[in-house]
Every structure is written in C-alpha cells, then in structure tokens.
Amino acid sequence: MLAMKKHSLFLLFALPITAAVMLFCVCVGSVAVPLGDTLTALWSGLTGVEGPGGAMESIILDVRLPRVLAAALVGASLSLCGACMQGLLRNPLADGSTLGVSSGASLGAAFAILIGFQLPGLPLTGTALMAMGFAFVSLVTILSLAFSLDRSLSTHTIILLGIVFAMLVSALLSLLIVFSGEKLRTITFWTMGSLSSVGYPGVALLSVSLAVSCALLLPQATALDAFALGEDTALHLGVSVRRVKLLVLATVSALIGVCVSVGGCIGFVGLVTPHMARLLVGPGHRRLLPASLFGGAWFLMLTDLASRALIPRVQLPIGAVTSIIGSALFVWIFARSSRKEAA
Amino acid sequence: MLEVSGLNAVLGNREVLRDIHFAISAGDWLMVAGPNGAGKSTLLRCLSGALPAAGTLRFEGRDLREMKPGERARLLGVMAQTHRTAYAYTVEEVVRLGRLARRNFWGTPDSGAEEALEDALRLTGLEALRRRSVLTLSGGEYQRCMLAQVLCQQPRLLLLDEPANHLDLSYQQQLYHLVDAWRQQEGRAVISVEHSLSAARRWGTHALLLSDGAQAAFGPVRQALTDARLCEVWGMDVPEWMRQQTEVWAEVWADECPR
Numbered sequence: 114m115l116a117m118k119k120h121s122l123f124l125l126f127a128l129p130i131t132a133a134v135m136l137f138c139v140c141v142g143s144v145a146v147p148l149g150d151t152l153t154a155l156w157s158g159l160t161g162v163e164g165p166g167g168a169m170e171s172i173i174l175d176v177r178l179p180r181v182l183a184a185a186l187v188g189a190s191l192s193l194c195g196a197c198m199q200g201l202l203r204n205p206l207a208d209g210s211t212l213g214v215s216s217g218a219s220l221g222a223a224f225a226i227l228i229g230f231q232l233p234g235l236p237l238t239g240t241a242l243m244a245m246g247f248a249f250v251s252l253v254t255i256l257s258l259a260f261s262l263d264r265s266l267s268t269h270t271i272i273l274l275g276i277v278f279a280m281l282v283s284a285l286l287s288l289l290i291v292f293s294g295e296k297l298r299t300i301t302f303w304t305m306g307s308l309s310s311v312g313y314p315g316v317a318l319l320s321v322s323l324a325v326s327c328a329l330l331l332p333q334a335t336a337l338d339a340f341a342l343g344e345d346t347a348l349h350l351g352v353s354v355r356r357v358k359l360l361v362l363a364t365v366s367a368l369i370g371v372c373v374s375v376g377g378c379i380g381f382v383g384l385v386t387p388h389m390a391r392l393l394v395g396p397g398h399r400r401l402l403p404a405s406l407f408g409g410a411w412f413l414m415l416t417d418l419a420s421r422a423l424i425p426r427v428q429l430p431i432g433a434v435t436s437i438i439g440s441a442l443f444v445w446i447f448a449r450s451s452r453k454e455a456a
Numbered sequence: 457m458l459e460v461s462g463l464n465a466v467l468g469n470r471e472v473l474r475d476i477h478f479a480i481s482a483g484d485w486l487m488v489a490g491p492n493g494a495g496k497s498t499l500l501r502c503l504s505g506a507l508p509a510a511g512t513l514r515f516e517g518r519d520l521r522e523m524k525p526g527e528r529a530r531l532l533g534v535m536a537q538t539h540r541t542a543y544a545y546t547v548e549e550v551v552r553l554g555r556l557a558r559r560n561f562w563g564t565p566d567s568g569a570e571e572a573l574e575d576a577l578r579l580t581g582l583e584a585l586r587r588r589s590v591l592t593l594s595g596g597e598y599q600r601c602m603l604a605q606v607l608c609q610q611p612r613l614l615l616l617d618e619p620a621n622h623l624d625l626s627y628q629q630q631l632y633h634l635v636d637a638w639r640q641q642e643g644r645a646v647i648s649v650e651h652s653l654s655a656a657r658r659w660g661t662h663a664l665l666l667s668d669g670a671q672a673a674f675g676p677v678r679q680a681l682t683d684a685r686l687c688e689v690w691g692m693d694v695p696e697w698m699r700q701q702t703e704v705w706a707e708v709w710a711d712e713c714p715r
Contacts, residue, residue, distance in 0.1 A: 204542070335559065338549070341543050343539055343541070345534075349536065350556045350557060350609070351556050391544075396543035396544055450544075
C-alpha cells in the first residue's frame with residue numbers, strides 16, 4: 114500500500130517538478146536572469162503580448178528556452194528508449210544504443226560534416242537528415258541480418274549483432290576522423306553531443322517524434338513486463354512476441370535517430386535513468402515508462418545546465434558530462450541493488 | 457482434447473523429433489519420459505508454439521498453430537524451465553501476469569482476475585510471500601511462483617516441464633496433489649515432462665516414452681512404462697537401479713515415521 118502511494122505521489126508531482134526544473138534551467142546560466150524577468154519573457158513568448166524586449170528576452174526565448182526544451186525532450190526520449198530496451202531484451206545493461214542505431218546515426222552525421230552536405234532552405238540541416246537516414250539504414254541492416262541468421266529474431270542474436278555493428282561503425286568513424294582535417298573539431302563535438310545550437314524546428318521535430326513514440330510504446334507496457342520474464346514466457350502468456358519486438362525496436366530506433374540528429378551522441382541517459390526510475394516506482398512498465406520519461410527529462414536538463422554553467426564561458430560537451438555523472442550514478446545504483454538483494 | 461500426429465521438429469540441421477503421435481482427453485495426465493536429449497522439452501516447446509513443428513497439432517479439432525497467441529494462452533498454460541528475471545518484480549506482480557491474455561483492449565484486468573490471483577497464491581502457499589521481490593526467492597519458491605502464474609492463467613491444458621525441479625519433498629508432494637486435483641476438474645488435462653519414473657507411474661494416467669527424438673511407447677501408464685521398454689530406452693537395468701534406490705531406505709522405513 115505504501116509502495117502504491119509512493120508511485121502515485123511520484124506521478125502526481127512529476128509535471129510540476131518538470132515545470133520547476135525547466136524554469137530553473139532557463140533562469141540559470143552564464144548570465145543569471147531573475148525569475149520575474151524570465152516569467153514575463155515566457156508569458157510574452159507564449160501569448161504574443163509585447164514584453165520588455167531587449168537582450169534578456171532574446172536570451173530566454175531564442176537561446177535558453179529551445180535548448181532547455183530540447184534537453185527535456187531528448188532526455189525523455191532516450192530514457193523511454195532505454196526502459197523499453199531493458200525490458201524487451203531482459204538486459205539491465207541495454208539502452209537505445211544497444212542496437213547500434215545511435216552509432217549509425219553519428220556515422221551519418223560525421224559523413225555529412227566531412228563532405229559538407231547541406232540542404233539550403235530546409236529547417237533541418239543536411240547533417241540531421243543524414244543522421245536520421247543512417248539510423249534507419251542501420252536498423253534495417255541489423256534486423257535483416259538478425260532475421261537471416263535467426264528467424265525467431267531472438268534477443269541474443271539482436272544484442273550480439275548490435276554490439277558488433279556498433280564496433281564496426283566506431284572503427285569507420287575513427288577512419289573518417291583521420292580524414293576530417295579541419296572539420297575534426299565539429300565531428301568530435303557531434304560525437305560527444307551538443308544541444309547548444311538547437312532551435313525551435315528541432316524542438317518541434319523532437320516533440321512530434323516523442324508523441325508518436327509514446328502512443329506506440331506506452332500501450333506495450335504489460336507486454337514488456339512479460340518480456341522481462343523471458344521471451345518464451347511472454348509467448349506463453351499470450352504476447353504476440355514478434356510483432357511487439359519489431360514494433361518496439363523500430364520505434365526506439367527511429368526515436369534514437371531523431372535524438373542523435375538533433376543533439377549528437379548523448380550516452381548514459383538511456384542506461385541510468387530507467388534504473389533510477391525503477392528505484393522510485395518499481396519494475397512494472399505501466400509506471401516505469403512514464404517515470405522514465407520524466408526522470409530522463411530532469412536528468413538531461415540538469416546535466417545540460419551543468420555543461421554550460423559549471424565553468425564560466427566554456428561549453429562542456431553534454432555527452433561527456435552525462436557519461437561522468439551517469440557512470441557514478443550507475444555504480445551507486447548497482448551497489449544499492451546488490452545490498453538490497455543481500456539483505 | 458489434444459491430438460498430435462506425424463509431429464516432426466528440426467533444430468538447425470538436426471531432426472529433434474520424428475513422427476510423434478498421441479492423443480489425450482479431458483482428465484488425463486500424460487507423463488513424457490525419456491533420457492536426456494530425447495526431445496521431451498522440445499515436444500513441450502512445439503506444443504506451446506515456441507518452436508515450429510510439422511504435422512498435426514489439434515486442440516479440440518482446431519490447429520494450435522493457427523490460433524493467435526492470446527487465444528492459445530487462454531487454453532494452454534505453460535510452465536517451462538525458465539531463467540530468472542533481472543528485475544525486482546514482486547511475487548504478486550509475476551503471478552498477476554497470468555491474466556495478460558484476458559485483459560481488455562485498454563489493458564484493464566478481467567472481472568475474474570482478483571479471485572484467480574488469490575486462488576493461485578493460496579494453492580501454491582505463496583500468500584505470505586506475495587510482496588517479496590522474486591530476486592530474493594529460493595529456486596523452489598521461484599518454481600512455485602511460476603506455477604502460481606500458470607494457475608492464475610486458468611487454462612484448459614497444463615504443460616509442465618519438470619515441475620518438481622528445485623522443490624523440497626514437502627512441496628513435491630503438495631505439487632503432485634495440487635496438479636492431480638486440478639486436472640480432475642471438468643475439461644482439464646495435464647502434460648508434464650518427468651524425470652522421476654516413480655512419480656510418472658504414481659501420478660500419470662498415460663505415458664509417452666521418447667528415445668532420441670522418436671516415440672518408443674505411448675499408452676496408459678502401466679502399459680507404456682514396462683520393464684523391458686525402460687531397459688531398452690535407458691540402455692541399463694532400470695528396475696534393478698530403482699530397487700537399489702529403495703533398498704537403502706528399507707531399514708529406516710521399518711521404524712514408524714514420527715509426525
């Protein structure tokens with residue numbers, strides 16, 4: 114009963130907490146903006162009523178707000194993907210990148226930067242489009258190969274192929290970097306993730322992708338619980354194993370592709386936040402998926418804030434910050450779970 | 457109830473089951489016996505739809521392979537030799553998943569879910585452990601948890617793969633009594649893979665003897681499990697071995713068991 118209350122309380126307060134974290138992240142930065150000015154600027158941006166104008170309003174509406182929104186959406190997306198993959202593959206170390214799709218997307222982005230691929234007049238840059246294209250090709254390659262080797266599409270086959278594919282892509286990326294010359298810095302920055310140049314078109318793309326993915330993934334919560342007990346058990350309980358597996362893998366891959374195309378490679382969010390959400394709401398996916406969405410949004414908004422505010426006038430690559438914080442958190446979660454099981 | 461004929465199964469390039477044929481009716485308990493690698497668990501996987509198989513597989517006249525997974529799960533309850541989950545689900549959460557195939561479109565549990573859950577927990581003696589994480593259960597407790605899930609499913613036919621595995625003597629006794637009472641209710645039957653020939657002989661109504669993927673015998677348990685067949689299938693003097701097993705206890709059994 115106490116556990117149920119804890120779960121309900123978490124979800125009840127999730128939206129106000131998200132709003133508060135978002136507001137905090139918009140206010141804080143290399144230039145601190147008072148809360149009152151921030152609220153006035155946001156109100157003027159939302160309603161179209163003329164605000165105070167000036168540099169402050171521009172910083173809030175044109176720079177910080179899209180960046181914070183993008184961080185929330187990318188964090189929520191990566192975390193949702195991680196929670197789904199950990200349940201589907203019955204593997205606590207899985208996340209959206211297990212399939213090798215995010216590696217494929219970063220290869221696409223690096224390739225676009227290297228050849229200078231741009232599409233003038235379109236809101237999305239050539240880099241983003243190329244990343245999404247490569248993510249899709251990666252998914253098709255991995256699933257086709259898995260299907261040709263093992264018609265039941267067993268999770269072991271998918272995990273192994275995903276790991277091998279990610280290693281291959283990493284090697285290709287290293288080769289590209291060797292030939293990148295002066296574009297080395299841009300490519301490296303992309304592979305380490307960055308939300309500094311995300312605008313409203315990117316936010317809109319992320320919002321639509323996340324909404325569609327939620328509509329497809331949230332109804333699979335109970336099936337994912339069955340998968341967490343094993344693929345055969347899921348089948349015996351009445352889950353249409355192949356249909357659910359393909360639906361989840363395809364949706365996760367597309368969403369990861371969009372996230373990488375907008376913000377580059379941001380590691381550890383999809384791995385760590387579902388585990389933290391499990392500590393709060395338990396392993397059942399009906400509560401875990403919404404909790405992971407919120408947890409991922411908070412985690413990435415705060416780590417993005419750390420990446421831009423920790424050292425004055427220096428933007429740290431967000432992927433590096435999430436990896437440092439995420440790895441420490443992961444060790445803590447692991448130690449805590451081990452102690453709990455031993456008790 | 458279930459009719460199987462000409463069943464063949466292939467794993468990789470190896471034919472693991474050849475021309476299996478048997479039929480069971482409501483009230484039957486078919487014991488599937490045979491040495492390691494004879495194809496017992498593979499047969500159960502074919503019946504449950506986890507492995508593709510050629511031949512006839514009919515449940516009350518309908519091809520099992522043409523049924524949707526949900527429909528099949530409402531008829532067949534399968535307790536396989538499962539690996540554990542990596543997540544801290546409670547016993548109750550795992551048992552409740554037995555109702556998955558009976559949920560409506562919105563994922564709401566059916567009206568009989570709570571009663572089925574309570575019955576399953578009571579019958580398997582798990583009421584006191586319902587809030588415990590399955591990660592903290594012993595092998596036997598986890599086995600009982602999976603049995604409770606299958607009972608909560610309320611199927612017509614139970615497929616059990618070595619159900620007494622990991623169970624202590626007391627729970628073995630409870631399990632066999634429980635399954636025996638379950639299958640005697642109207643329209644129900646059981647197929648179980650069994651390593652203990654004594655249990656197969658004691659509780660089974662019918663037996664299917666497998667040897668290297670082929671059917672060595674099928675029929676009422678006393679006719680299928682004859683001395684000659686057992687010796688032939690295991691390639692050893694089975695009656696003598698079983699005699700030796702019981703002789704070591706003869707002295708102890710002479711005394712009355714304290715209760």
